[in-house]
Amino acid sequence: MVGARGIGALAVLLLSALPAHAALVRAAVAANFTKVATELAARFQAATGNEVRLSFGATGALYAQITQGAPFDALLSADDRRTATAIAEGLGVPGTEFTYAVGRLALYSPLFDLTDGEAVLRAGDFQHIAIADPKTAPYGAAAMAMLEKFGLTEGAAPRIVTGESISQALAFVESGSAELGLVALSQVVDKPATQIWLVPPENYPAIRQNAVLLKAGETNEAARAFLDYLRGDAAIAVIKAAGYTLE
Amino acid sequence: MPTLAEIASPIALTAALASVTTILLLLIGTPIAWWLARTKVRWREPVAALVALPLVLPPTVIGFYLLIALGPYGPGGALASLWGARTLAFSFEGLVIGSIAYSLPFMVQPLRVAFEALGEEPIEAAATLGAGPWQTFARVAAPLARTGFFTGAILTFAHTVGEFGVVLMIGGNIPGETKVLSIAIYDLVERGDWASAHWLSLGMVVFAFVVVSAMMLIDRRYGRVTG
Missing domain, CATH: 3.40.190.10 (Periplasmic binding protein-like II)
Structure with a gap:
């Protein structure tokens, strides 16, 4: 009323x-x-x-x-x-x-089927993975924390390329030069579901x-x-x- | 104060990038400048404008096109596939290609001016005395145009050291591979380490001052001989 x-x-x-x-x-x-x-x-x-x-x-x-x-x-x-x-x-x-x-961290790739994103990461069949600068960008820090938790830091380190912001990390993937990117779900929420793997939140600090x-x-x-x-x-x-x- | 190890890598990388770019641009820029100075064809000026484009274009435009060109769907990716890589982005080689495109006018412009300043006389005289085109260039034109070579080399080196936007867009900030000085400074400012940023920036200011002073000295000492 x-x-x-x-x-x-x-x-x-x-x-x-x-x-x-x-x-x-x-x-x-x-x-x-x-x-x-x-x-x-x-x-x-x-x-x-x-x-x-x-x-x-x-x-x-x-x-x-x-x-x-x-x-x-x-x-x-x-x-x-x-x-x-x-x-x-x-x-x-x-x-x-x-x-x-x-924010939610997502693995994104237009090239891989990421239904099981963890398996793709572990298989390591990629040359570049793009993240945001872990020293300045929280999504970059979350990405590093997640790789650390999965024990993939050492294997991935030489293949990590860093964007100055999360937007640039996505641009590296969209241009095709990096096959994978650990980005914000909000950036890729419109992409086909198979191209996105939502990283379980317990793997990185909120x-x-x-x-x-x-x-x-x-x-x-x-x-x-x-x-x-x-x-x-x-x-x-x-x-x-x-x-x-x-x- | 930043530790030596922290700044040694970006400084060494920047010096390597600027040196390689300068040497390659001397090789690439000289024939272009010679042709621009000597040819009479009508499409000379459009070519000259093409060479000068990077002076006007924002580094973001050059970086954006390079990111696509160096990637797996561009010519750079095709080249990279020869050794099993997917892309030339995120690599030192990629930065060299980017720097050559970005600094091309800084080499070609002073060389063209120097070659044009020679006039026809010394070249015709050399030909009359029986010198071939190579001999004419190596023994007459190049020594007379030495100011152009000095200026072009110094400008190219300095401009490559000062490059930021292009590297930011195609580099991927990889320590020891693509993390050059300007990027390292940007990183330090962003993460709030202003003390280190100050040290590196001050170094760049000193470097720039030395370069500009050297340019002026060369101009004063040799400028009148050929100019």
């Missing part, structure tokens, strides 16, 4: 959606979240009239820019380390950090992707609204459909 209060709230919501109130949200977004963030930003924009400007990149590169005063209101990191560091270093607003998605409001956006109500929107049911449904989990 929609009562008088409901209608009143609706009116406020509609009023706040008027262009006169339109504000700009500048968000730095981890490369693996590119597709979802674009969709969520469009939905948020349609619902509120606030413009969201997204800058994509490797989390490490984005964070380096933020420490030097890059004009971002919010950071959607690929890990939970950079957001914590941001708060510790006074660049993030305390109490605004939350997990917006938990990839918690955290968001945080940055100091530059502390007084930007639209930025807070965007972060709230990311935690809402509508956004969560989109995020889950895109290949992430959320507990």
